[in-house]
Amino acid sequence: MSGPSTYVPKSAFGRWFEQRLPIMGLMHSSFIVFPNPRNLNYFWTFGGILSFMLVAQILTGVTLAMHYVPDARLAFNSVEHIMRDVNYGWLLRYMHANGATMFFLAVYIHMLRGLYYGSYKAPREVLWLLGVIIFLLMMATAFMGYVLPWGQMSFWGATVITNLFSAIPVFGNYVTAWLWGGFSVGDPTLNRFFSLHYLLPFMIAGVVILHIWALHVPGSNNPAGVEPKSSKDTLPFHPYFTIKDGFAVVVFMIFFAWFVFFVPNFFGHADNYNPANPLVTPQEIVPEWYFLPYYAILRSIPYKLPGVLTMFASIAVFAFLPWLDTSRVRSGTYRPVFKVFFWVFVLCGIGLGYIGSQRVSDATILAGRLLLTYYFVFFLVILPLLGLLETPRQVPASISAAVLGAKGAAAAMPRGVGAEPSVKG
Amino acid sequence: MTDMTTAEPTRRDILYIATTAVGIVGAASVIWPLIDQMNPDLTTLALSKTEIDLKPVAPGQNIVVKWQGKPVFVRNRPPKMVEQVRAVPMSELIDPETDQARVQVAQWLIVVGVCTHLGCTPNVGGDYDGWLCPCHGSQYDASGRVRHGPAPLNLLVPKYVFKTPTSVVVG
């Protein structure tokens, strides 16, 4: 990872070690002296929040796995055993289940931040693509995790999602039998999902390292969308951003803890406290809230293969974003027309989520189709054309100019912000 | 590094080609077992037949039987229901198929209770005297034929044989 390597080990042991494995120097240049744009707002703390959540999920997950039994006859009871008998088992499970929700909340904010400030534009395309891969892995992980308690929603959710692959022409039925290890979702399916649910978070951790590596080559984007031009535009990671990220993580944890301790089943579904029954589908199947927009897209199309393809396309389109957005101005702050379409897109996503949570009726199908149309028009028509048609506002000459321009005068800056990084006001 | 190109093939060239070839064949032969282990295993395949006793099924009644982990619907259809379902013109069907082609004995409809959309189990109901899928609203008629999307196909008819007029073996 780039950045000035000014690390000087303080002890003799430190010097001895650094010559053999220069990992402290790497940490120092990546997370201590690394220069970050000084104008980052709180939307830039979600990367830190996400890293924290990944560690939290792995910790609670590995401890849950010490008590969980991946067997179709025992799984449901083993989760109840965790809830009732295991010391603090209820806490671990509620942290893990609500942790998945918080993880997705944070990732959606993180992605929309990228969309608004044009963080996917050159030279950050690979960084963005790695993010899209993390998002896909997260969806696979959360889906398989939700199957593990082996309740009615687990079972039927698994049935519907694995059947998406039966839409593949010719080979569909072979693919589903291969995924299930049988002729329907059953014990072999549960067992392999547990194995993969354990594996994928560690793959996510690997891709996160690549993601941060790719981030540290150009450095962070920022609300002004102009690259740092001098040392006046940046501040060292420590203490400025360690404190800012730390503060955001703590606030986020309070929000998280509120759900864990006061409404732990708020995002859950009562049907999942009924053991899986392969002969009876619950009256209504709803996925976890973070999948609802995609579920709405699937249901809005009355034909099987086109529905499945449209749903996958709605996620895949994110990967093409760097090439669909033709505007040379990075930050949405300076794009008056884009801003409007962006917020309509956010509302459209929330609207699709709402439609996905409702029972199918002619009204929800119509609304779903309208929203789905906007979703794709935004990516495939509006973003490419807007770059050519929109007149952006004047982009600031530099980050410090943007900060000073907004605040009016240098005097309005908090003490120390204008000082050289090494002074630490 | 010095330039190693010579006119004649060297021992290193031979080793390079041989190692690569054996390596590729070796990798390919390990990948297949890694993939195939996920396919249905012998115990799963062994459970492939189920016998159903039809005596307790009253006229008009539906029962659900488990076969290969999946529900099978058995319906004792009164003559009027059979007449009605056979009177439906082919042009009204999404996946045209006559009722005659879907049953061995007109009275007994035997179909796999897995919605051909995404695999939920439909409940008795809907507008066609048949089943309604709770997941995305597909509807099937009294012959198990799809009448309302998003499901693209009729409910599957499993292989079955009547051992006696009141006992059927599915599978």
Ligand code: HEM
């Ligand atoms: C990317 C990180 C992860 C995500 C998003 C995630 C998500 C989930 C979700 C949504 C559930 C269902 C919770 C419920 O409704 O009860 C679950 C369950 C479970 N997860 Fe994870 N998980 C992650 C990491 C891990 C890891 C690393 C392990 C380690 C083995 C693990 C082990 C388990 C176990 C044993 C269960 C079943 C117990 C239960 O239902 O609470 N998870 N996971």
Ligand code: FES
């Ligand atoms: S699974 Fe039956 S309608 Fe979708």
